[in-house]
Amino acid sequence: MKMTMLLAGVLLSLGVLSNVSAAQSSEPSLDSYIESVRADLRADKVAIITEAMQLNDRESKAFWPVYRKYEADVRKVNDQRVALIKSYSDKFATMTDADAKAMIDQSIDFESRRTEVKKKYAKEFQKAGLSSLTVAKFLQLEHRLDLLVDLQIASELPSLLIKPTGQSAPH
Numbered sequence: 001m002k003m004t005m006l007l008a009g010v011l012l013s014l015g016v017l018s019n020v021s022a023a024q025s026s027e028p029s030l031d032s033y034i035e036s037v038r039a040d041l042r043a044d045k046v047a048i049i050t051e052a053m054q055l056n057d058r059e060s061k062a063f064w065p066v067y068r069k070y071e072a073d074v075r076k077v078n079d080q081r082v083a084l085i086k087s088y089s090d091k092f093a094t095m096t097d098a099d100a101k102a103m104i105d106q107s108i109d110f111e112s113r114r115t116e117v118k119k120k121y122a123k124e125f126q127k128a129g130l131s132s133l134t135v136a137k138f139l140q141l142e143h144r145l146d147l148l149v150d151l152q153i154a155s156e157l158p159s160l161l162i163k164p165t166g167q168s169a170p171h
Contacts, residue, residue, distance in 0.1 A: 042071065045145060052141050055134070062128040063138075070121040077113045084110065085153065092158050100160075118142070 055063055084106045091099045118139060125135045 041149075042075075048145065049138070049141065053134075053137060059130060059134060062130050063125065063134075066121065066124050066128045066130075069124070070117070073117045073121070074114070077110065077117055080106065080113065081110050085157065088157065092160075095160070114146075 049067070053059075053063070084103060087099075087106075088103060122135055122139060125138065126132060
């Protein structure tokens with residue numbers, strides 16, 4: 001039950017993306033707003049991991065130092081995603097073929113980098129003394145949390161399948 005409440009909290013806090021476009025009139029405040037939301041999400045995520053993983057003392061001593069390094073690397077990758085989302089939002093109504101190509105490349109690069117970080121840290125967690133089963137549980141949980149974030153982002157961003165006002169349909 002507690003896990004469900006934590007996941008609901010994460011989903012609710014992710015709902016802030018719908019407010020991002022309203023905050024975009026002032027770039028510095030948008031950036032600070034995004035960073036504030038990201039900090040809240042990181043705290044929620046730690047609570048979810050703590051609750052779901054049920055690590056014993058030995059596992060905790062091995063897990064959390066590696067996790068902090070992992071999270072720092074994930075944050076760098078997610079910075080790229082935030083920049084891509086902001087660019088998409090800015091260019092949505094006037095997107096050119098060149099803009100779309102650049103975003104395709106950036107999106108694929110983001111996914112690749114996210115996977116590389118997970119591969120790197122799967123090894124690091126095991127080197128730290130965690131069992132493969134514990135690492136698999138963490139990676140599955142991380143994947144599920146990523147899916148929740150991805151779904152929320154996808155639901156909040158306008159789709160290219162929907163024609164923006166004042167633009168003709170693609171050929």
